[in-house]
Amino acid sequence: MLEHHTAVDRVFHALGDPVRRALVDRLSRGPASVSELARPFDLTLAAVVQHVQVLEQSGVIRTEKVGRVRTCRLEPEGLAAAESWIAQRRSLWERRFDRLGALLDEEADHDRSAPRPAPAPKKPRRQ
Amino acid sequence: MLEHHTAVDRVFHALGDPVRRALVDRLSRGPASVSELARPFDLTLAAVVQHVQVLEQSGVIRTEKVGRVRTCRLEPEGLAAAESWIAQRRSLWERRFDRLGALLDEEADHDRSAPRPAPAPKKPRRQ
């Protein structure tokens, strides 16, 4: 069922794994080779290589091989994609929440004279 | 290998699934019952219920049952946890990047007399 079509799909899938998040955390402090990345984990190098591939294909990191060493570094734009996906949903919801608050305030003002007019979702009144 | 100990673990795991992200997207536009959430998907209600449970346990949504209807709404703080995890790593890396840029600039100034202090990579010369 999982088809990681879009960039955002791939980024969230990549960040869904705790090991990969730990790699991102490490790389946020500076570039590292694959074997440096592997060192703290109780994993084979091959396993870490696979995680690195997932991160690279998602655009969260970039790697470059020089000699026999592949150096990995964070690609901030990849992370930014996920960050702003979240931020958009959260702020959309929070704006809605604010509108509702404003609406209720306004309604409270008119309350004594106005009857309940419609069951419809009402006027936004400020965005 | 997966132990979703911390809140952040659970949130990223929850957001790792495209169906659950679609649910979050829907809920960012306003609360909905479980069957409303299920409507757009080619999934059984039971499957959607399971996704809703994962989202709720991760703190990304909150649900409330009244009568026979369970209403789901976004819990912005849950999303904020993931958002700031990302933001911290990204800004840590970007600050490092800026420092490096400044250092290289400074080094370029002294360049004729100064020796190589560190095995630094290339000079990205900031952008």
Next chain:
DNA sequence: GTGATGCTCAAGCATGGACTTGAGTATCCG
């Protein structure tokens, strides 16, 4: 009451994906 709606729960299946092993290749170092 009957029937429809909106879930809830338990069991079971099937697949994705995390991980290992084992072998191979290229690079560096002395």
Next chain:
DNA sequence: CGGATACTCAAGTCCATGCTTGAGCATCAC
């Protein structure tokens, strides 16, 4: 040259997770 390092690749195992089915239970509408 030879040995060590740093991956790379292919195969295969195994388990978590996504999903379904089928049953059960309130709640609502009539």
